[in-house]
Amino acid sequence: MSDTTARATRxxxxxxxxxxxxxxxxxxxxxxxxxxxxxxxxxxRPAMQIxxxxxxxxxxxxxxxxVSGFREAYGWGCAFKDAVETLALGIxxxxxxLVLLGVADANGSAKVFLSQVMMLAIPISIGASLSRSQLxxxxxxxxxxEKPAEDERPGWHNDLKDLALTAFxxxxxxxxxxxxxEILLIATQGRWWQALGTIxxxxxxxxxxxxxxxxxxxxxxxxxxxMFQGAxxxxxxxxxxxxxxxxxxxxxxGDLPLVPSPSQAIAMTIVLALPVSMGGAVAxxxx
Amino acid sequence: MSxxxxxxxxxxxxxxxERAIFWLSLLVVLGVASALVLLDPPWRPDTVAVAPxxxxxxxxxxxQAFVVNYELENLGTASVVQxxxxxxxxxxxxxxxxxxxxxxxxxxxSAVLYGVPAGTRPEVRVVGYQMP
Numbered sequence: 001m002s003d004t005t006a007r008a009t010r011x012x013x014x015x016x017x018x019x020x021x022x023x024x025x026x027x028x029x030x031x032x033x034x035x036x037x038x039x040x041x042x043x044x045r046p047a048m049q050i051x052x053x054x055x056x057x058x059x060x061x062x063x064x065x066x067v068s069g070f071r072e073a074y075g076w077g078c079a080f081k082d083a084v085e086t087l088a089l090g091i092x093x094x095x096x097x098l099v100l101l102g103v104a105d106a107n108g109s110a111k112v113f114l115s116q117v118m119m120l121a122i123p124i125s126i127g128a129s130l131s132r133s134q135l136x137x138x139x140x141x142x143x144x145x146e147k148p149a150e151d152e153r154p155g156w157h158n159d160l161k162d163l164a165l166t167a168f169x170x171x172x173x174x175x176x177x178x179x180x181x182e183i184l185l186i187a188t189q190g191r192w193w194q195a196l197g198t199i200x201x202x203x204x205x206x207x208x209x210x211x212x213x214x215x216x217x218x219x220x221x222x223x224x225x226x227m228f229q230g231a232x233x234x235x236x237x238x239x240x241x242x243x244x245x246x247x248x249x250x251x252x253x254g255d256l257p258l259v260p261s262p263s264q265a266i267a268m269t270i271v272l273a274l275p276v277s278m279g280g281a282v283a284x285x286x287x
Numbered sequence: 288m289s290x291x292x293x294x295x296x297x298x299x300x301x302x303x304x305e306r307a308i309f310w311l312s313l314l315v316v317l318g319v320a321s322a323l324v325l326l327d328p329p330w331r332p333d334t335v336a337v338a339p340x341x342x343x344x345x346x347x348x349x350x351q352a353f354v355v356n357y358e359l360e361n362l363g364t365a366s367v368v369q370x371x372x373x374x375x376x377x378x379x380x381x382x383x384x385x386x387x388x389x390x391x392x393x394x395x396x397s398a399v400l401y402g403v404p405a406g407t408r409p410e411v412r413v414v415g416y417q418m419p
Contacts (some may be wrong), residue, residue, distance in 0.1 A: 014304045047327035051320055081309055088312030091319055111326035114319060258417075
């Protein structure tokens with residue numbers, strides 16, 4: 001056995017993506033772990049609702065894994081498997097942190113503890129997926145040909161990548177904002193023209209971040225083939241996805257199920273869609 | 288899916304360890320999810336639908352304060368987050384909202400009233416509750 005092969009077959013090589021996931025999970029979710037609103041999210045929610053939220057977030061992680069795997073050989077099977085591993089890691093880290101921070105009560109309910117663990121595992125596992133797929137050294141995890149460049153891929157792949165990254169960035173940024181009472185307060189106090197202004201600002205800032213501010217990869221974005229590729233179609237699709245992500249986050253984490261009128265629910269979704277669309281745009285810029 | 292597309296990026300590493308990590312991860316995820324469902328099964332009837340009610344009521348006096356200690360019962364397990372309670376003693380009345388974590392069937396609370404003559408019997412009743 002050659003020296004190179006001997007190095008590659010060390011167990012540490014297999015554990016390295018897991019170690020990277022662990023570190024990334026901590027780096028990206030530590031502000032959320034230290035937020036009191038997050039601890040109480042699991043208190044009064046039915047188990048099935050929590051599991052549905054975990055399942056949807058798992059699919060976001062699968063999409064992120066699939067579109068950002070470095071290797072050509074990286075298919076849907078790998079994406080699903082990696083997402084299971086990062087979710088399990090999120091559950092373990094979440095349980096340890098809740099115990100270390102004293103949030104978990106030894107005399108408390110097991111259901112409440114497991115609910116807290118599951119809710120907190122979501123941002124940790126998303127951060128772990130991000131670091132596993134994006135922050136590793138290229139070529140560090142194995143051999144095989146690299147994925148083709150953006151302009152060599154089919155158009156649908158680029159569209160899917162944009163959607164997955166927008167959803168990922170939106171969930172990541174919106175996760176810490178959605179549970180706060182401020183969303184309901186702002187939506188309740190706001191008038192119709194303020195809601196329209198928020199929509200215009202969301203669209204405008206997304207467009208500027210992606211296509212006018214000369215951030216990383218701007219020229220590549222403009223030349224990428226795909227059905228929705230182009231400055232304004234991309235901006236509109238990003239905002240549409242952000243509205244969906246906002247409604248999804250508010251339904252599971254916020255007060256959306258409690259508001260009495262549809263107009264108030266729409267206003268809350270528009271208010272949250274501003275930071276969510278920014279998160280989506282940032283994810284597409286840096287990933 | 289072909290064998291080629293299922294090949295892991297870190298394929299050169301030991302396969303047994305890679306598989307062990309995956310199966311252990313799957314076990315953790317499914318184990319926690321199953322435990323959560325068993326602890327809060329969707330098929331379990333929600334006892335809150337019966338409506339929260341007032342249990343034992345006790346009175347203590349602290350100088351001018353007339354303190355009514357009471358228990359809310361039949362709170363169920365997973366749904367109600369707030370209960371509105373009206374406490375009346377003589378011509379004094381106070382309405383309060385009790386927020387609680389649904390991890391038990393009882394919740395203790397108290398209301399403080401002033402200017403209540405000695406010997407007055409308080410009346411405590413639930414006037415509403417909110418479910419998510």
